[in-house]
Amino acid sequence: MIIRNVRILGGEPVDIRVENGLIAAVTPAGAQPPAAGDQVVEGQGAVALPGLVDLHTHLREPGREDAETVQTGTQSAARGGYTAVHAMANTSPVADTAGVVEQVWRLGHEFGHCDVHPVGAVTVGLEGRQLAELGAMADSAARVRVFSDDGKCVDDAVLMRRALEYVKAFDGVVAQHAQEPRLTGGAQMNEGQVSGRLGLTGWPAVAEEAIIARDCLLAAHVGSRLHVCHVSTAGSVEILRWAKSKGWDVTAEVTPHHLLLTDDLVEESPVGAYNPIYKVNPPLRTRADVEALREALADGTIDVVATDHAPHPVEDKETEWSAAAMGMVGLETALSVVQEAMVETGLLDWAGVADRMSAAPARIGRLSGQGQPLQVGSPANIVLYDPSVRTEVDPSAFASKSRNTPYEGMTLPGRVVATFLRGKPTVLEGKLV
Ligand SMILES: [Zn+2]
Numbered sequence: 001m002i003i004r005n006v007r008i009l010g011g012e013p014v015d016i017r018v019e020n021g022l023i024a025a026v027t028p029a030g031a032q033p034p035a036a037g038d039q040v041v042e043g044q045g046a047v048a049l050p051g052l053v054d055l056h057t058h059l060r061e062p063g064r065e066d067a068e069t070v071q072t073g074t075q076s077a078a079r080g081g082y083t084a085v086h087a088m089a090n091t092s093p094v095a096d097t098a099g100v101v102e103q104v105w106r107l108g109h110e111f112g113h114c115d116v117h118p119v120g121a122v123t124v125g126l127e128g129r130q131l132a133e134l135g136a137m138a139d140s141a142a143r144v145r146v147f148s149d150d151g152k153c154v155d156d157a158v159l160m161r162r163a164l165e166y167v168k169a170f171d172g173v174v175a176q177h178a179q180e181p182r183l184t185g186g187a188q189m190n191e192g193q194v195s196g197r198l199g200l201t202g203w204p205a206v207a208e209e210a211i212i213a214r215d216c217l218l219a220a221h222v223g224s225r226l227h228v229c230h231v232s233t234a235g236s237v238e239i240l241r242w243a244k245s246k247g248w249d250v251t252a253e254v255t256p257h258h259l260l261l262t263d264d265l266v267e268e269s270p271v272g273a274y275n276p277i278y279k280v281n282p283p284l285r286t287r288a289d290v291e292a293l294r295e296a297l298a299d300g301t302i303d304v305v306a307t308d309h310a311p312h313p314v315e316d317k318e319t320e321w322s323a324a325a326m327g328m329v330g331l332e333t334a335l336s337v338v339q340e341a342m343v344e345t346g347l348l349d350w351a352g353v354a355d356r357m358s359a360a361p362a363r364i365g366r367l368s369g370q371g372q373p374l375q376v377g378s379p380a381n382i383v384l385y386d387p388s389v390r391t392e393v394d395p396s397a398f399a400s401k402s403r404n405t406p407y408e409g410m411t412l413p414g415r416v417v418a419t420f421l422r423g424k425p426t427v428l429e430g431k432l433v
Contacts, residue, residue: 049350
């Protein structure tokens with residue numbers, strides 16, 4: 001197969017030859033005419049990036065197949081340019097045993113439109129009382145390296161310390177959902193001026209920052225790897241900057257929505273006040289937080305963009321604010337939101353996007369066949385992206401089973417044209433193959 005006229009990381013136009021799932025040659029566009037029998041894909045000047053890797057996806061299977069399945073979630077991922085996702089453990093049953101992570105891994109093999117890497121729970125049932133079988137999950141066919149109670153925080157410092165010690169044996173990482181539960185009882189949105197005006201219980205920044213500070217110190221104390229999920233405040237950025245300056249092995253992610261949206265949307269938005277489409281954990285914060293997160297992603301204090309794709313059926317989302325589920329879908333809009341927040345603002349170039357959305361997440365997840373540069377010998381995991389168009393977000397066109405996007409009706413830049421998983425197209429001309 002030959003992919004003609006694409007610009008790797010936005011550079012000069014080239015043709016990419018793919019053989020046996022690998023990149024076999026990269027030559028100046030038009031220099032080598034296709035041979036007879038070649039499958040030709042016309043790139044039309046699209047930007048070529050290494051296939052995106054998500055560290056934080058909720059595929060909902062097993063247990064909530066009404067919201068998403070491994071099949072629809074990975075279709076959604078492929079449409080967004082992803083070639084690998086990490087499937088979070090808060091399923092039903094919880095992915096806290098070798099049996100459940102192998103089940104998810106097998107579903108990924110059978111139905112996946114991208115690679116599926118199960119995340120293992122840190123504690124049994126996500127209950128925060130007893131460590132799960134971390135070693136058995138690491139040794140299983142799923143070869144789990146990322147462990148998280150996401151949705152809940154491992155708030156017990158002793159358990160967190162033990163988990164960090166345990167994962168060192170197999171080079172694993174604990175991905176913490178940083179939320180001190182005693183500071184967020186009944187919390188509905190960011191604690192600040194807007195929550196005060198609306199009379200909604202606030203979610204203070206310190207609830208996130210206190211856990212991040214504690215966990216950085218614990219990770220340093222035991223010499224282990226810590227990853228911080230969905231960082232949302234300017235104060236968290238300062239703590240991470242400090243931890244990294246010490247040389248500690250701490251990484252962090254930010255979601256696309258925390259790079260673009262703010263808490264005043266809860267009060268006033270194109271879809272009205274109190275619209276639960278904006279209800280998410282951690283909550284949307286202030287403009288100053290958004291600015292700090294963008295800067296941190298640009299300077300590498302935050303390593304990764306992760307979607308926290310959280311599909312919910314209509315009945316769980318279109319209800320009154322206090323009863324609505326928390327979360328947003330994100331796989332199919334992630335690259336466009338990152339272009340809007342980071343590329344259009346001059347904070348990241350396409351090489352930077354490739355690092356934060358492919359190379360860095362693959363490195364943190366210890367995925368050897370993902371996140372590699374588009375050069376001869378690399379697996380042909382490629383996304384072709386046209387940054388020149390602007391389109392209105394239409395949730396009815398999503399491959400995801402769920403529609404809970406905060407971007408409905410918004411005009412965002414860019415479009416995923418094609419995605420290739422080890423040379424096999426999963427998306428062509430913007431459509432699933
Ligand atoms: Zn979370």
